[in-house]
Amino acid sequence: MTQRRTFLLQLVPATLAVGASLRANAQAAKVEESDAAAKGVGYVHDASKVNAATYKGYAKGRMCGNCQLYQGKPADAWGVCPIVGMKQVNGKGWCTAWVKKA
Numbered sequence: 001m002t003q004r005r006t007f008l009l010q011l012v013p014a015t016l017a018v019g020a021s022l023r024a025n026a027q028a029a030k031v032e033e034s035d036a037a038a039k040g041v042g043y044v045h046d047a048s049k050v051n052a053a054t055y056k057g058y059a060k061g062r063m064c065g066n067c068q069l070y071q072g073k074p075a076d077a078w079g080v081c082p083i084v085g086m087k088q089v090n091g092k093g094w095c096t097a098w099v100k101k102a
């Protein structure tokens with residue numbers, strides 16, 4: 001009984017955190033490629049249009065949806081990213097700050 005209570009008490013903060021993250025995703029504005037923060041990291045909405053000759057850090061398959069900083073589920077169309085000021089980025093987008101999701 002005590003273990004169950006402990007488990008439930010640990011579950012509450014985690015559930016609240018997930019709920020807060022989902023609300024943040026729903027409320028955040030979508031970033032524009034022309035935003036200063038987006039331009040600063042070479043963000044584009046469509047990773048397939050990245051100029052690999054210019055951006056050596058880009059490789060096919062790298063996109064926001066599989067980036068460590070993406071605060072959405074990998075399959076979400078849009079998700080919040082701290083690199084662009086907590087605005088939503090396209091799941092199929094990319095920028096120079098991309099980090100492989102652990």
Ligand code: SF4
Nearest residue numbers: 064067081095097098
């Ligand atoms: S840091 Fe990651 S999620 Fe954010 S814009 Fe760059 S590639 Fe996308």
